[in-house]
Amino acid sequence: xxxxxxxxxxxxxxxxxxxxxxxxxxxxAYFSKANALSCKLPIVFSLSLSLSFSAGACGYGSLxxxxxxxxLAAGVSSLYKDGAGCGACFQIRCxxxxxxxxxxxxxxxxxxxxxxxxxxxxxxxxxMAMANHGMGQHILKLGTVEVEYKR
Numbered sequence: 229x230x231x232x233x234x235x236x237x238x239x240x241x242x243x244x245x246x247x248x249x250x251x252x253x254x255x256x257a258y259f260s261k262a263n264a265l266s267c268k269l270p271i272v273f274s275l276s277l278s279l280s281f282s283a284g285a286c287g288y289g290s291l292x293x294x295x296x297x298x299x300l301a302a303g304v305s306s307l308y309k310d311g312a313g314c315g316a317c318f319q320i321r322c323x324x325x326x327x328x329x330x331x332x333x334x335x336x337x338x339x340x341x342x343x344x345x346x347x348x349x350x351x352x353x354x355x356m357a358m359a360n361h362g363m364g365q366h367i368l369k370l371g372t373v374e375v376e377y378k379r
Contacts, residue, residue: 248379254347256320257372258355259302284339286314295336299354302339304347313337320348322358322373327366332375333357346372 284292284302292300296317307313314337321332333354341349356364358373367373 251376251378252347253374253376255345255372256301256322256348256350256355256358256375257346258352258368259349260352286311286338288314288338292336292338295338296334297353298351299333299335299357300338300351301335301354302341302349303337304341304344307337307347308340316379318348318377318379320350320354320358320375320377322367322375324367324373327360327363327370328358328373329360348375348377 284300285308286292288295295315301318301320302308303313303316303318307316307318316337317334318337319332319334321330322328335348335350335354339349341347343349352368356367358375359367
């Protein structure tokens, strides 16, 4: 009986910590080569010293541009997982219902985000894909948005 209770406790604990359907809260920003080089954004994010996601820490090179239709992301270390998170897909959507669609977008992790102010740094294409029709430029002006995501 004690063995059964121990097994049941372990099963419940492991399923609670490995929830792929759970929604998590974070922030997301976007990365654009022009903004990083000219420092026009208030916060410039370090992306493994790369100038684009296609040269990210995961080493996909130009193949990364074919992943998720170019909807790429750099994730914080808890998502990047020392490289084990490379290629992981996440559904991400911003919480501003005026600007953003309830569907959000799917992104693929191709780099690490060394800045802990946001959980994700998205490609411009992915960032704009979270927006409602006609609101892409408005979401870009915000630069950083509150998001929820799941694997």
